Amino acid sequence: MKHQRIWIGVLVLCFGCQSSPTTPPDTLAASVDETLTLMNDRLGLMNAVAESKLQLNLPVEDASREEAILQAVEVDAKAAGLDKAFAREFFTAQFEAAKLIQAEAKKSLPKTAPSEEGMKKAGEKLTELRTKINDLNIKLLTTLGKIDWKARDTDARKRFAERGPELLKTHPETVRAKALAPLLSK
Numbered sequence: 001m002k003h004q005r006i007w008i009g010v011l012v013l014c015f016g017c018q019s020s021p022t023t024p025p026d027t028l029a030a031s032v033d034e035t036l037t038l039m040n041d042r043l044g045l046m047n048a049v050a051e052s053k054l055q056l057n058l059p060v061e062d063a064s065r066e067e068a069i070l071q072a073v074e075v076d077a078k079a080a081g082l083d084k085a086f087a088r089e090f091f092t093a094q095f096e097a098a099k100l101i102q103a104e105a106k107k108s109l110p111k112t113a114p115s116e117e118g119m120k121k122a123g124e125k126l127t128e129l130r131t132k133i134n135d136l137n138i139k140l141l142t143t144l145g146k147i148d149w150k151a152r153d154t155d156a157r158k159r160f161a162e163r164g165p166e167l168l169k170t171h172p173e174t175v176r177a178k179a180l181a182p183l184l185s186k
Helices: 002-017 026-044 046-055 063-080 084-108 116-145 153-167 173-184
Strands: none
Touching (some): 026 173, 046 084, 046 116, 153 173
């Protein structure tokens, strides 16, 4: 009888200490929130990018620049422990979301011909913004690499679905949906 109580106590302790499979570990929650915050920071720069592009008479889309970044992302993805196809899909979605913001911003900005000095400042500003975006890209790769996508696939996607709308709430639904899509799909 005494041994039965001990075994029952051990079983209760073992099963009682297990976390629910739907509750993501703290590290997963922190990594998801950090990823979403970085995404929000990146998207938050897009109005300024649009303003600089407008002053420089540049289009929203720059396919050759995007492709160069995507190729670098694929190389850096391996170092971050990410599948390069997933990294490409993720950053392609970020580019598409960014272009939605830029296109909308360019529509609302006044179309005035900047001075030579204004063009110089716009070029410097765009270079500064691109440096910030590149830094955020690296941080995004690193943070995404902290998530064990194979082991916690369902938990990560659930957490992104729950927290994404809240942490990206300053952006329109179409932008949020575009940016979050690769994090929510299987």
